[in-house]
Amino acid sequence: MEKKKLDFRIVKYMIFAAALVLVVLYFEPILRMAGNLWGILFPLTLGCVLAYILNIIMSGLEKLYFPNGSSGFVRKSRRPVCVLLSIILTLGIVIFIVKLVLPELLNAIVVLGKGIPPYLERFQTWLLSYSREWPQIRDWINNAQLDWENIIKNVFTYVTSGVGGILNSTFTIVGVLGKWIINLVISLIFSIYFLMNKETLLGQFKRMLNVYVKPHKTEKFYRVAKVAHDTFRHFIIGQCTEAVILGTLCAVGMLILRFPYAAMVGTLVGATALLPIVGAYIGAAVGAFLIFTENPLQALGFLVFLVILQQIEGNLIYPKVVGSSIGLPGMWVLAAVTVGGGIGGIMGMLVGVPLTATVYKLLGKDVKRREKAAGKEKAEK
DSSP, X not given: OHHHHHHHHHHHHHHHHHHHHHHHHTHHHHHHHHHHHHXXXXXXXXXHHHHHHHHHHHHHHHHHSSTTOOSHHHHXXXXXXXXXXXXXXXXXXXHHHHHHHHHHHHHHHHHHHHHHHHHHHHHHHHHHTTTTTOHHHHHHHHHHTOOHHHHHXXXXXXXXHHHHHHHHOHHHHHHHHHHHHHHHHHHHHHHHHXXXXXXXXXHHHHHHHHHHSOHHHHHHHHHHHHHHHHHXXXXXXXXXXXXXXXXXXXXXXXXXXXXXXXXHHHHHHHHHTTSTTHHHHHHHHHHHHHHXXXXXXXXXXXXXXXXXXXXXXXXXXXXXXXXXXXXXXXXHHHHHHHHHHHHHHHHHHHHHHHHHHHHHHHHHHHHHHHHHHHHHHHHHO
């Protein structure tokens, strides 16, 4: 019996070594094949992600949709109505944020582009006022012959021509847009189908797992899945709650302090707060940029206000309203955001934190279990 186990282990190691050699020898074809496979599976993966997010909203709506209703119509219509309302609510929030923020942001870029040359000319005049003490400043400015207006125009022309060059390729833009639209439609249809039949699909998956996987492994899988589900769910709810609180407080505070773009910047700060850690800095930078086009001094005041607001919200309000939503120390949150962002960009940041929290919780439970087992062994000895 021991010999059979040993032989099986040797075979496993040999298969693993052979697979590793094949990956090294045919790395590029395998990478290309993996990329093609990901392109095929991407709409379904996105559909699962959408279904998971929409399921949180749908579950809440189902509790509100005639909770005491027992008629056949209420029971049959509860799921379709709540799925539809979840999609409408999500799309409405996204469209509202884009329509509120994007036009003002584009307008601010144009205003800043027109306002930069006078500021730079004033800065140049200020530098020339010190030419007596440092003559080399005057020589450098005269030799440079800086025409700030033409420089800004050239920069805008370069950017516009670059964007125009990309957009002029009709085939490229139509192809990319068409592919994205098709993927989104497939993902949405898949997520709707999943939500409408989630109990049936999950039941089929459990039956298959119970038949093909050993009971102790099935039980372990269920434990891991429960921890992962609870962590991801609490993370999504916690981040959305924090975003709403921070965005509302920011807008109200800006109105009280008479900062411009109060509603729009508050919405932007709330939306970017969905990204852990870095989202707050992105919202602060874009908000300060927009206010800078109106009043540079107020932009500085806005940054001070937002830093104070984030400290109050993070240390007082968030822990009481949301609590420790994922149970991950700040150091590991920063590590998860850094690594996740490096691997998968914004999506990597969003997934990295709850994924790290899941691993952190599972490792913590496993360490406690092993320590407890080791303690029992010592006691028996």
